[in-house]
Amino acid sequence: MGFLARLGASFKRTGVFFRDSWQELKKVRWPSRKEMVSYTIVVLVTVTMVAIFFYILDIIFSTVVKWITG
Known part of the structure; x- marks a missing residue:
């Protein structure tokens, strides 16, 4: 060829x-506008909660590391 x-x-x-x-x-x-708005809100709330969770873990771990190395 x-x-x-x-x-x-x-x-x-x-x-x-x-x-x-x-x-x-x-x-x-395809989702309707109402469904898309509700999905977007769920995603934003979930991302915010996960970010706060990891922020708190970061504070805890950094405090423990400072306390150990301290």
């Missing part, structure tokens, strides 16, 4: 990939 034939086959496969991807995206159930 020559270079140009492989190049043409590659472009054909790329086109098939994008066409198939578009067909799959049509099957997706």
Whole structure:
């Protein structure tokens, strides 16, 4: 198979990939605006709680290390 034939086959496969991807995206159930807002709030609250948790752990561990090396 020559270079140009492989190049043409590659472009054909790329086109098939994008066409198939578009067909799959049509099957997706997209969330409504209300659902998206609630999901966003849940994510922000969760990230905030995890950040506070690790902040508290950091304070505790740094205090213990200062106390040990102290």
